[in-house]
Amino acid sequence: xxxxxxxxxxxxxxxxxxxxxxxxxxxxxxxxxxxxxxxxxxxxxxxxxxxxxxxxxxxxxxxxxxxx
Numbered sequence: 001x002x003x004x005x006x007x008x009x010x011x012x013x014x015x016x017x018x019x020x021x022x023x024x025x026x027x028x029x030x031x032x033x034x035x036x037x038x039x040x041x042x043x044x045x046x047x048x049x050x051x052x053x054x055x056x057x058x059x060x061x062x063x064x065x066x067x068x
Contacts, residue, residue, distance in 0.1 A: 004039035
């Protein structure tokens with residue numbers, strides 16, 4: 001399971017430092033709760049960011065296998 005991890009917002013980081021060759025990373029900036037999260041996107045599939053009442057609630061990852 002690709003569990004999103006919370007980023008330490010008190011530590012300065014650059015977008016460039018989060019780029020990993022061969023991977024797609026989703027970064028969610030939650031201004032309501034003052035938090036940030038990152039998760040690896042599936043190689044083939046969908047990544048959906050869900051909110052509830054304007055509050056970040058979950059990341060839904062749908063993975064699939066691509067033939068040819």
